[in-house]
Each structure stands twice: as C-alpha cells, then as structure tokens.
Amino acid sequence: MTKNSSPQIWLYDTTLRDGTQREGLSVSIEDKLRIAHRLDQLGIPFIEGGWPGANPKDVQFFWQLQEDPLKQAQIVAFCSTRRPNTCAADEPMLQAILTAGSRWVAIFGKSWDLHVTASLKTTLEENLAMIRDTIEFFRSQGRGVIYDAEHWFDGYKHNRDYALQTLKAAMTAGAEWLVLCDTNGGTLPHEVSEIVKDVVKETGEWGQGDKGSQHCAGVSLVEVTSVTRREEENSRFSSQSPITNHPLPITQIGIHTHNDSDMAVANAIAAVMAGARMVQGTINGYGERCGNANLCSLIPNLQLKLGLSCIAEHQLGQLAEASRFVSEVVNLAPDEHAPFVGRSAFAHKGGIHVSAVERNPLTYEHIQPEQVGNRRRIVISEQSGISNVLAKARTFGIELDKQTPEAKQILQRLKELESEGYQFEAAEASFALLMYEALGGRQQFFEIKGFQVHCDLVEGKETTNALATVKVAVNGRNILEAAEGNGPVAALDAALRKALVNFYPQLATFELTDYKVRILDGHTGTAAKTRVLVESGNGYQRWTTVGVSPNILAASYQAVVEGLEYGLLLHAQAEAAVR
Incomplete structure (x- = not known):
C-alpha cells in the first residue's frame, strides 16, 4: 500500500520531552535540534519539543527552531492546564507557551478524580473548568490543541463518568485531538481495546450534541464545528503542514502508552485497532521508568503488518539509521536486540537457520530487513555450519564452494579458535582476516x-x-x-x-x-x-x-x-x- 491510499495514522514523537525523562539521559540544545531535524526527515508529523518556560533550555530550543524551522513536521509545545481558581488569559505559564511560537500546543489535564482531589486539591467541577478555559484560550490565540488526558485509563476504571466528562470538556472547548494516556503503564491490551471503543462511541455522540459555552478566556471557539471552518483556521498555520495535506475531522482520538508492564507497543496497537488515529511514542522507547511506546517498533507494525500509513516508504527505509542516530546523540548504547532496527534483529547463527534463510528468507524473517533500513547478518560461531561460512564469505565478496578444502579448513579453524575463547560473531573483521589467510590472500602490510x-x-x-x-x-x-x-x-x-x-x-x-x-x-x-x-x-x-x-x-x-x-x-x- 502507498501512503496516500492507506488509512492515515498520525505519529507524535515525544523523545525530546518524555524521552529525556529517562534516567541517565541528558541532552543539550544542540542535541535536541539535531534530533528534531532528523525526525523531520523521517516524516514524523508532530514533534513535541518540550515545555517552554519550565526551563531555559526548552525556551532556547523553540527560539532556535524559529531561526531554523523544520521542513514538514509541526513542532509542539507542551504544558499543563491552568492552575485552580485562576484565569488562563492571566497565567504567565501559558504566555510562555505562546512566546515559543509553535502552531500546536499539547495540554495535559487530570482525568482521575483521585488526582484532582489529592494532587490538585481542588473540586471536580473546577478541574473541568481548568480544561475548558485553557483550551479555549489557546484556540482563541489561533493554536491547534492536542489534549493529553493524563492517567486516563486509571481514571476511567475508577470513575468512568467523570473521566468521560473531562474529555467532553476538552472536546467542546475545541481540542482537535483527545489523547488517552496510560501514564502508569499498568493497563493491558484487552482493557485498552474496550475502553478506546467506548470513548470513540461516546465522542461520536457528543459531536452531534451541545458544543459547550464560553469561559474566561474571553473568546469562545466552540461554535467552530465544521470541517470547512477548521480547514480555514489550519491554513493560517502552514501550507505545508500535515493538517492541510490531510484535513482532520473535528476531534480525533490518540493514544499515549508507557511500558511499565512491557505492554506499551501492544497497547498502542490495540488502541489503533479500536479507533485511535494518533500514536504517541519515542524513538527507541526512551522515557521515564520503563520507557514509552517505541516508535521504532510501532511504525513498521502499523505500516507493514496492518497496512496503515504512517510515513513514506523511503522514510521507513531510514528507520534503523534514525534509531542509531538518536542513540548516538543521547550517548546511549543502541539495543542490538531491538526488534526491526537492532543489529541482531535479522542475525542468523544456527547452521540450519542459515541454510534455510539462504534458500528463502521467509523461513526465518517476518519482513525484509531492507524495508526498515536494516540488513541480514550471518553470525559466525562454534555453532556454525558450512552454510554460515559460505554466507559470511559472500558478505566479504568471497565465493566459496562447500566441497572445497578451504571452506572446510575455515570452519575447522573457526571452531578451534572459538574453543580457545575467541568470539567471531562480535569480531567479523578478524574472521575476514582468517578467511583471507586460509585462501592464501591475506595481504601483509607489516x-x-x-x-x-x-x-x-x-x-x-x-x-x-x-x-x-x-x-x-x-x-x-x-x-x-x-x-x-x-x-x-x-x-x-x-x-x-x-x-x-x-x-x-x-x-x-x-x-x-x-x-x-x-x-x-x-x-x-x-x-x-x-x-x-x-x-x-x-x-x-x-x-x-x-x-x-x-x-x-x-x-x-x-x-x-x-x-x-x-x-x-x-x-x-x-x-x-x-x-
């Protein structure tokens, strides 16, 4: 399927904000700019840049992006709803978001009544007013709004009616996206599926009813209900933005998952299959505690397995390189065994496996490595058979016949050295020299x-x-x-x-x-x-x-x-x- 003919899934990358909350990960402004531009090349539509005003680094990052803007992606500023018992138009915190100059703003608010009363120490009704007021304020300033419903699934399971009221408040105030967040990472895929289906049904019904009322932001945008009016507003943002290229319905559902139960990718896919159209995650799954949903796994699963359009085919072929690029910039060793993009994702070590893959890659590979910019690797070790040696030799431009004495000599020498403690699967250059020596072609430079x-x-x-x-x-x-x-x-x-x-x-x-x-x-x-x-x-x-x-x-x-x-x-x- 091509990108234009497949159902569209909107990718939202939060590596530069949520990802940087990973323990041991720290980035400079220059690092953030390099990553943002690399994600832009990868075709990510929305890139969350941080919380302007929360720290000087994020403020400077947004300012520098105004000097060197992204080519196709929308940069998103992140912040919370206004404080209790204030007015959004008077909040210095929200003014800093406007100063950042981003056309999109992601606002997170409380979905769980426990957080409202215990953390915010306010009433449930005031929390709804905070959501409405903040979103209406940013809409009045011409910003597109992505509403992140924090602790959504926990809130839904404890008090469904109130959790849904928070979404309705965001929707009627003009939020283009309602993103359901599994903030604690404890929800399982079957729960995600059931809950997202319920939300899709409820929001569909709300779209036919009352659109809310004005709040203290001064200008109400709740009368903006038609796709035509939304497209007119979006055209003020950017003629190259993903919004004008693919007009959005009035409100869409998104998903934001954490990996505390090792379910972030599965939960995100379950949400998409239940009707979500935005997927938030990070490159390599970086994030606080156990991390966020890994976009390097989500993108190929959604695009290659489910036939959903995320990025262009040639950009999908850059995925492995982008994964390694980000790991290098943040100074973390790449996960060699990561699905799709890891160096070992298409590595074959057992002799029977290698022989089968040589005949037909489908025997032990679920996709073609090149589709995600990776490559097949034949690993050499004491477990290798003659098929490994022949396949590895071909990667160095050496054609061997399994019946030749040289091929058998290489295999025998490999097994002898590995028994002495050598490890050639991690030292392919040494194995190449071993092969050249056995073939009498090892050049002696010194x-x-x-x-x-x-x-x-x-x-x-x-x-x-x-x-x-x-x-x-x-x-x-x-x-x-x-x-x-x-x-x-x-x-x-x-x-x-x-x-x-x-x-x-x-x-x-x-x-x-x-x-x-x-x-x-x-x-x-x-x-x-x-x-x-x-x-x-x-x-x-x-x-x-x-x-x-x-x-x-x-x-x-x-x-x-x-x-x-x-x-x-x-x-x-x-x-x-x-x-």
Whole structure:
C-alpha cells in the first residue's frame, strides 16, 4: 500500500520531552535540534519539543527552531492546564507557551478524580473548568490543541463518568485531538481495546450534541464545528503542514502508552485497532521508568503488518539509521536486540537457520530487513555450519564452494579458535582476516617483530603513564618507534601508528572507538585467560577485531594490530574498486 491510499495514522514523537525523562539521559540544545531535524526527515508529523518556560533550555530550543524551522513536521509545545481558581488569559505559564511560537500546543489535564482531589486539591467541577478555559484560550490565540488526558485509563476504571466528562470538556472547548494516556503503564491490551471503543462511541455522540459555552478566556471557539471552518483556521498555520495535506475531522482520538508492564507497543496497537488515529511514542522507547511506546517498533507494525500509513516508504527505509542516530546523540548504547532496527534483529547463527534463510528468507524473517533500513547478518560461531561460512564469505565478496578444502579448513579453524575463547560473531573483521589467510590472500602490510610496555604509577595522580616500544618491518625495513599514552593499550596503539603512518598515511584517519575486556576463566584469578574486543573506525566505517591471551596486553595488542590491518585492507579494496 502507498501512503496516500492507506488509512492515515498520525505519529507524535515525544523523545525530546518524555524521552529525556529517562534516567541517565541528558541532552543539550544542540542535541535536541539535531534530533528534531532528523525526525523531520523521517516524516514524523508532530514533534513535541518540550515545555517552554519550565526551563531555559526548552525556551532556547523553540527560539532556535524559529531561526531554523523544520521542513514538514509541526513542532509542539507542551504544558499543563491552568492552575485552580485562576484565569488562563492571566497565567504567565501559558504566555510562555505562546512566546515559543509553535502552531500546536499539547495540554495535559487530570482525568482521575483521585488526582484532582489529592494532587490538585481542588473540586471536580473546577478541574473541568481548568480544561475548558485553557483550551479555549489557546484556540482563541489561533493554536491547534492536542489534549493529553493524563492517567486516563486509571481514571476511567475508577470513575468512568467523570473521566468521560473531562474529555467532553476538552472536546467542546475545541481540542482537535483527545489523547488517552496510560501514564502508569499498568493497563493491558484487552482493557485498552474496550475502553478506546467506548470513548470513540461516546465522542461520536457528543459531536452531534451541545458544543459547550464560553469561559474566561474571553473568546469562545466552540461554535467552530465544521470541517470547512477548521480547514480555514489550519491554513493560517502552514501550507505545508500535515493538517492541510490531510484535513482532520473535528476531534480525533490518540493514544499515549508507557511500558511499565512491557505492554506499551501492544497497547498502542490495540488502541489503533479500536479507533485511535494518533500514536504517541519515542524513538527507541526512551522515557521515564520503563520507557514509552517505541516508535521504532510501532511504525513498521502499523505500516507493514496492518497496512496503515504512517510515513513514506523511503522514510521507513531510514528507520534503523534514525534509531542509531538518536542513540548516538543521547550517548546511549543502541539495543542490538531491538526488534526491526537492532543489529541482531535479522542475525542468523544456527547452521540450519542459515541454510534455510539462504534458500528463502521467509523461513526465518517476518519482513525484509531492507524495508526498515536494516540488513541480514550471518553470525559466525562454534555453532556454525558450512552454510554460515559460505554466507559470511559472500558478505566479504568471497565465493566459496562447500566441497572445497578451504571452506572446510575455515570452519575447522573457526571452531578451534572459538574453543580457545575467541568470539567471531562480535569480531567479523578478524574472521575476514582468517578467511583471507586460509585462501592464501591475506595481504601483509607489516610484520610485528616485538613490543615492550613500561608503566609508571605516580602517587597522587589518577592516570598511569605508559611508554610503549614497538618493532615492525615494512617492505623489508625494520622500524623501531616509541610513544606514550595514558595507559598501556593507548601507548601501544600510538606507537604502532607512529611506526606505520609514513608508509600508510590513511592511518591518520583511523581511531579506536571501543575497547572491551572479558575474563574467560575467572576461577584462575589473575592468571585467567582474557578476551579483548577492539572496535576501530575511519570516520565512515567501523569494524571489530578480537584477541585472546592469558596476558591482557598480548590480547589487546593482537586485537589492535588486526584492527589496523583490516582498516588498511578496506582502504586497499576501496582504491582498487575505483581504478
């Protein structure tokens, strides 16, 4: 299905507000701007930018977006209803929202009578007035309003009649969207489905009846009941906005779920199937406590499985990259096992699985990885069969026949090394070098003659000074070099680069991007065998190599050396391809 022919689901991303409430996640203004523009490219219609006035960072973020606006998405300012026993037009908090300049405002209000009396310490009737007054105020200022019904499902289950009254107050005041929030994340999909169906039915009936009355905002917009009038108002917002491209009915239902019961995605899908047309969530499911509904799972499920239109097909193909981009910007390790977008989402390790996938990917893949911008990976390990070796070889441009001695030799060598503690599923660059060596095609860029490392621990200093000396041979010439570092591995890496950079200037672009150490047999204490994984990069590619030894420096040295060697191999192959 194409985007224009499929039923429309409106995506609302709250990574920059709700997502940043995740413990351990912190972003700068520049980070927020980069993420907002990346979500804009992904085709997200609504992007919640934060609460202007709540902190200086969010104020500056909205101001800077006015200087560098998004191309298609609507940025949304977030705030609460006015305080009890005040007037919305006189609230400084709401004036700050207007100053932010967003065409859409998301307002959250209380749905649960317990929160009204215990948290707000006001009456149920005053809470309804707060909802009506705040929405009418923003509508009078030409803003589109998305009403987030906080704690909706808990409120509905405790007092259905009052919870519905809060929605009716928002609807009759002019809210374009009524978003049902599972704020505590404790609702199950069957409950979500039943409750959303009830809300859709009730709001449909309200739409045929009384449209409310004026409140102290000064100008009532409740007479705006026709789609034509709404379209006229929306045209003042932006000719490129998603609203004018796809005119909305007077009021639509949305869903906002949290993952405390590991049900956020399932609950959001249940709501959509029951009639919700807006889905709120975050990239990678970031959010407070256990997180929010993960848009990286919701989008492909809605679009590929249910045939609902969320974003364009070419934008869906950017989903995995967008997921990794956001994780990099917020400085959190990507979830390699995340559905759809994780590095392991389409990774095959068992020999039987690999053989079947090679014949027909449908045997072990529920969608084509490329549809979400991911790729199939064949994992190499001691559990591998000859099918794994052949498939992995093809990813490196090597064609092998399973009957050849070389293929069997590679498989045998793989199993031997894995039994010694090597892990090639996480170090594919080292496996590539192993294959080239077995085939007699491993290019020797340099030869290691030896190394020494000397460390000085200076009392009162947090860092250890290290001096490494390396001896290498390049094109028959012996090179002896030394370099310092803040640790033995850094010193070894620096000495190697210093010895080789005159012969291979491209080494200047290489960098060590990650370093992991694993003790393999801890019961032997300090004599334990150590596995070291080193991730290297050249600015546009990354690769991982492995070293194993009872000596942690020897294991590190092996991994670092192979990382440099593989990087030089990539460079040589790239040069050969353009000749």
